[in-house]
Amino acid sequence: MNCHVAASGWSRFGRRSEGLLELASEAGRAALEGVGRDPIDLLVVGHMLGAEGEGVAHLVAHLAERLGVGPAAGWRIDAASASGAAAVQSAALAVAGGRYERALVIGAEKMTHLSTPEVTRRLATSLAPTEQAVGATMPGLAALVTQRYLRRYPEARSALAEVTVRARSNAARNPFAQFTSPVTREAVEQSRWVAPPLRLLHCAAISDGAAAVVLERGHGPATVLGIGQAFSPPALADRSDSTHFAATREAARQAFDPARCSRDEIQVAEIHDAFAPFALIDLEDLGVAEPGRGARFFGPPGAEPTPALQLNPSGGLLGRGHPVGASGVAQIAEISAQLRGDAGPTQLSGHPRRGLAQSIGGLGAQNFVTILGPGEAP
Amino acid sequence: MTPSDPPAVLAAVACASCPTVYLPRPGPCPVCGGTARTPRTIPAEAVVLAATELSTPAEGWPAPHRIALVELAGGIRVLVEWATARLPEPGRPVRVEVADGRYRARPAASGRGEGELPIDGSFPATL
Numbered sequence: 001m002n003c004h005v006a007a008s009g010w011s012r013f014g015r016r017s018e019g020l021l022e023l024a025s026e027a028g029r030a031a032l033e034g035v036g037r038d039p040i041d042l043l044v045v046g047h048m049l050g051a052e053g054e055g056v057a058h059l060v061a062h063l064a065e066r067l068g069v070g071p072a073a074g075w076r077i078d079a080a081s082a083s084g085a086a087a088v089q090s091a092a093l094a095v096a097g098g099r100y101e102r103a104l105v106i107g108a109e110k111m112t113h114l115s116t117p118e119v120t121r122r123l124a125t126s127l128a129p130t131e132q133a134v135g136a137t138m139p140g141l142a143a144l145v146t147q148r149y150l151r152r153y154p155e156a157r158s159a160l161a162e163v164t165v166r167a168r169s170n171a172a173r174n175p176f177a178q179f180t181s182p183v184t185r186e187a188v189e190q191s192r193w194v195a196p197p198l199r200l201l202h203c204a205a206i207s208d209g210a211a212a213v214v215l216e217r218g219h220g221p222a223t224v225l226g227i228g229q230a231f232s233p234p235a236l237a238d239r240s241d242s243t244h245f246a247a248t249r250e251a252a253r254q255a256f257d258p259a260r261c262s263r264d265e266i267q268v269a270e271i272h273d274a275f276a277p278f279a280l281i282d283l284e285d286l287g288v289a290e291p292g293r294g295a296r297f298f299g300p301p302g303a304e305p306t307p308a309l310q311l312n313p314s315g316g317l318l319g320r321g322h323p324v325g326a327s328g329v330a331q332i333a334e335i336s337a338q339l340r341g342d343a344g345p346t347q348l349s350g351h352p353r354r355g356l357a358q359s360i361g362g363l364g365a366q367n368f369v370t371i372l373g374p375g376e377a378p
Numbered sequence: 379m380t381p382s383d384p385p386a387v388l389a390a391v392a393c394a395s396c397p398t399v400y401l402p403r404p405g406p407c408p409v410c411g412g413t414a415r416t417p418r419t420i421p422a423e424a425v426v427l428a429a430t431e432l433s434t435p436a437e438g439w440p441a442p443h444r445i446a447l448v449e450l451a452g453g454i455r456v457l458v459e460w461a462t463a464r465l466p467e468p469g470r471p472v473r474v475e476v477a478d479g480r481y482r483a484r485p486a487a488s489g490r491g492e493g494e495l496p497i498d499g500s501f502p503a504t505l
Contacts, residue, residue: 121436130403133480134459135439140432141457144447147428151468195430196465237447237455238408242427 004220005336007034013209013321014178024108031212042103043074046087047325082361084328085368107329108210128235143195159295163276171315178321207321211330222336223375228254245364248285267352270331331357386422
């Protein structure tokens with residue numbers, strides 16, 4: 001696409017005293033600094049839970065004023081926990097299509113001011129009404145998916161704790177991450193049950209935060225090479241396969257076709273590990289691991305050759321935190337920073353050239369894949 | 379239930395455009411998109427595919443709260459509220475009932491405890 005990610009910005013994730021507008025502005029300003037205050041003619045905001053309760057309905061207009069990006073067009077996108085990814089993709093289409101020159105995309109969410117049962121209720125509103133009616137929650141359905149997956153691939157069970165251990169290890173290098181201290185495998189396996197077989201440390205935490213990127217027409221080291229998105233039935237019961245997410249598979253197919261690169265050429269990926277087993281499922285749905293073989297990315301050292309793909313250098317949702325509307329933008333902000341070579345403390349050695357971000361909306365009802373890499377001259 | 383009771387059934391619908399039978403819902407047939415359908419009943423017996431216990435349910439639900447994914451005849455799946463205190467093992471036969479649009483399930487047998495899961499740290503590795 002004739003569009004590249006020119007700059008990234010973040011607020012610190014975690015429990016924050018600031019409101020949604022302040023967090024979004026913080027990330028937006030940080031990204032704008034990366035392009036030297038060049039004029040923005042499009043502002044797109046990804047946000048899930050609704051800010052009306054905080055007195056900031058019409059979020060995009062308030063942000064435009066605070067950031068001084070007018071005159072610009074703008075809109076807000078809701079794709080549940082993939083809102084950020086949807087916001088980036090919509091802006092990329094608008095910029096590459098020639099209508100706009102430079103877009104600021106912000107993903108933001110404020111969650112920690114609410115009780116855990118209330119956050120759980122609000123997140124569950126993205127589930128199918130028939131499943132909300134019996135008290136389904138996001139962790140509850142994730143637990144059912146995990147049970148089905150582990151029943152088919154029981155050898156994967158031992159990898160689940162390692163997903164969290166590696167996420168927290170990576171997050172410890174990320175100054176914007178919610179969790180900056182590592183955890184042990186024992187700590188994960190002894191944390192309390194949330195919904196068996198998921199324990200507390202298998203689950204991304206409730207978090208506040210925002211991330212932003214600036215998209216520009218043209219090409220660079222983080223050119224948008226391919227985008228894809230797809231729906232699946234919102235109800236888990238309506239899916240023929242309850243161990244994987246068909247929407248990720250289709251989104252990956254759409255993204256890889258125009259990107260003209262193979263799975264093997266992706267050197268760094270930010271994947272949607274809202275629940276530890278999803279990391280394994282994501283890798284299989286993306287086609288970088290065979291079905292049932294996602295666990296080999298998380299095997300004990302020396303047990304099996306570790307694939308060259310670097311996963312979630314930011315710490316992922318488990319380590320960086322998962323303010324739901326922000327996560328999709330945070331993933332693309334991290335991948336693009338890695339490709340530009342300006343990821344700071346999380347920068348990978350070897351300067352990766354191609355990367356991928358994968359985001360899950362709801363419980364896999366609308367999933368997104370975005371591939372970035374060096375673009376061709378126009 | 380006595381031997382003279384009629385078998386328990388659930389209301390379902392049959393798509394007029396394809397062979398799909400599904401539980402009543404708003405919107406078209408989930409397979410072909412057809413909107414014409416006729417009433418049908420299906421046996422209320424099902425088999426558990428997966429079940430879990432939520433330590434922190436959504437606001438408004440008592441804790442703990444249990445849910446299960448079950449499969450009815452013809453491969454029709456439905457998410458249910460699990461009605462007893464111990465979780466069922468996958469493969470266990472259950473009976474599904476519906477009230478006020480909410481599906482609930484309980485053990486189909488006498489409920490002596492076989493095939494039910496503990497919910498503490500002894501959660502079996504085979505699930």
